[in-house]
Amino acid sequence: MKAKQRILDAVPGIATSRGLSHVTLAAIKEESGVSKSGILYHFGSKVEIVQALVDLMLKHGSEVENIGDDPAKVRERDLAYARCNFDPAYSAIPLPWALAMTAAPELIEELSEQARRIDALEAELPESDWVPTMLTRLALDGLSWSDLIDKERFTAEERDALFTSLVGCPEDQVHS
Amino acid sequence: MIALREGPSAVTVDAVMNETGFSRGGVTHYFPSQHALLKEVLSVSLRQYAQRLGADTPAPTEAERTERYASATLDVDSLDRVALMLGLAEAPALLDEWIALYRQLDEVERQSGASPTDSFLRRLAVDGLWWTRMTDPERFTPEQFEALVEGVLSWTPSRGARPEGVQA
Helix, strand or coil: CCHHHHHHHHHHHHHHHHCHHHCCHHHHHHHHCCCHHHHHHHCCCHHHHHHHHHHHHHHHHHHHHHCCCCHHHHHHHHHHHHHHHCCCCCCCCHHHHHHHHHHCHHHHHHHHHHHHHHHHCCCCCCHHHHHHHHHHHHHHHHHHHHHHHCCCCCCHHHHHHHHHHHHCCCHHHCCC | CHHHHHCHHHCCHHHHHHHHCCCHHHHHHHCCCHHHHHHHHHHHHHHHHHHHHCCCCCCCCHHHHHHHHHHHHHCCCCCCCHHHHHHHHHCHHHHHHHHHHHHHHHHHHHHCCCCCHHHHHHHHHHHHHHHHHHHCCCCCCHHHHHHHHHHHCCCCHHHCCCCCCCCC
């Protein structure tokens, strides 16, 4: 596996075991096996590592945006939002947000602006549809934060029921 | 509170002392390290939150339990849940009591006889509202936030009561 990918792959494990503030270059070196100079070659600084994860999240977010604001496509957008939240690459959506909050607050603005645009796609829905749509998104957010805290909280069957209720398919079909 | 103003990493022993007015001697007498201080903060906060939730005396109906969860979690005057963010930032290993609390609440829903999916999802949506307020407070207007809090209590996602798409 390429060094760059090993570096990024190491981040979620460090965040969940040592804490978001403790995703240091030293920890990354330990977990990824890439030398410090190797890390600095690919990413000039820790902020650039966080930027790479933020960029991945922004990329998923733009897939939601690309669906457009047609009210008839609300369920498509829910599924795309779920993809945004549950990319195995960063294990849980809040990871880029959470890392940016602790390590690179200037990146939060990019994420917030996109989050606003994604919410705005639902602006034309009547309240009776807007509320359950936003609750679906919020439950997805809540689940990804829950995963960051306790990945084993729900059984596989329970997770499938959660995802099916929210986006119409079990978790392993979200990315297929 | 320090963590809200400047982010979890600003909670150092010095910062806590400034905020609480303890002398350096006073705090370090009781807390020899930041880790020990953090552990106490997480533990005390957890007990407070659990008490506000009534975790040890669950209400008889799911509706009441969800309403209690929503009001305890979203109460603006309570900062006990902020400790969760501190734990995630600084020492996830100290979150075991918080993890146990959520599992305890989940178990009540599993034992209730009905499918727990909707009650899980309602509480996850409440959590989502809380995290949104912490990380992106401008996301919803107060009116929108109010509508979502009200809506969550009667939300039944597992019954497919979702718009298939609004007819134009």
